[in-house]
Amino acid sequence: MKNTYQLLIAILWVVLAAGCTKYEKDFDLEANDARQNELNDKILKQLGDAPLGWIMYIPSMDTALITATPVIIKFDIGKGTFTTQSPFPASASSVPSLFELSSATGSPLLSFASGSIFSSFYESGNINDYYFKVLNAGVDTIAVQPYRKGNIYASEGGIPMKLVKLKAPITWFDSPVNLPALFIANDAPFYNSATNTLKLTYKNGYVPPAINMEFSGSSAGNMNFFRTYLPFCRDLGMYPVELYVNSDYNNGGLYYCGNNALYNHIDNGVSPVELFVNPPRKFMRALKTDYLLVRSVSADRTKIGLFAVDKDGTEIITGTLEVE
Known part of the structure; x- marks a missing residue:
């Protein structure tokens, strides 16, 4: 019996020794940190x-929509800052925002600072997060995924998206058009016309029925409320105008003018839903996009050329808005 106990003790020591050896081999923290730092340096x-x-x-969080919002980013690696051009006027800020690439989650994590375009887009409910896991880093394309699914309590893994290195300049946002003046100025043709026809064509050949759009301005009190309480206005600089679709004057909603962009946006948590939620959701789902970028404006201000792109940057919607 004594020999049996001694044999068991000996076997136990062998198992423990093997376990310790395996732990040291598999979890060499210094080597792991070195590998992560090397990968981060490569991505930077x-x-x-x-x-x-x-x-x-940036694909819409509404899966009924087929477009993705484009944001141009320039990184200054030495300073740890970045600048953007986008449909949002706040991108025009001359003060760069901070970013960081770390391995806090065990894999590369690209984090944009609070107060940046990305955190403001998150606050407005249009993107899952402003921290992005780097899934793959190619020479010309970097695949990323929002760390969370929309709020601090949600599980990991938002909608995957990608950054594409620009090989030629994109000038979509270089010369902003004063869109509010086009739609609500007293002498604006679109403001004074009850027939402003939106005609769109889709890459798959679909041509939906034309839509009539009528525009109106908001009172000073309402504008003050919008700029104070709506993140889309307050943080991203978007300018709201009132929109009536197909002469439905009982269900007007807000339509946002941005940097060469027209935007539908749902302001959840704000009343009444008949203004902030239902009309914009109905309109964007009818168009299958929450935005249209401005390609051109005619000299007489009666015709606007429009387009939108998908998650791969392919132009999939084109059209015009014209005073009839």
């Missing part, structure tokens, strides 16, 4: 090695 070098910047295509 790629982000900085883009004279024209990168473009991120």
Whole structure:
């Protein structure tokens, strides 16, 4: 019996020794940190090695929509800052925002600072997060995924998207048009016309029925409320006008003018839903997009050329808004 106990003790010591050896082999923290730092350095070098910047295509969180919002990003690796061009006027800020690439989650995590375009877009409910896991880093394309699914309590893993290195300049946001003046100025043709026809064509050949759009301004009191309490206005600089679709004057909603962009946006948590939620949701789902970028404006201000792109940057919607 004594020999049996001694044999069991000996076997136990062998197992423990093997376990310790395996732990040290599999979990060499210093080596792991070195690998992560090397990978982060590689990604940072790629982000900085883009004279024209990168473009991120941000898909809508509404799966009924087929487009993605484009945001051009230029990284300054030495300063740890970035600048953007986008449909949002707040992108025009001359003060760069901070970013960081870390391995806080065990894999590369690209984090944009609070107060940046990305955190403001998150606050307005249009993107899952402003922290992005780097899924894959190619020479010209970097695949990322929002860390969360929409709020601090949600599980990991938002909608995957990608950054694409620009090989040629994109000038969509270079010369902003004064869109509010086009729609609500007293002498604006679109403001004075009851027949402003939106005609769109889709890449798959679909041509929906034309839509009539009528525009109106809001009172000073309402504008003050919008700019104080609506993140889309307050933080992103979007300008709201009132929109009536197909002469439905009982169900007007807000339509946002941005940097060469027209935007539908749902302001959840704000009443009444008949103004802030239902009309914009109905309109964007009819168009299958929450935005349209401005390609051109006619000299007489009666016709606007429009387009939108998908998550791959492909132009999938084109059209016009014209005074009839």
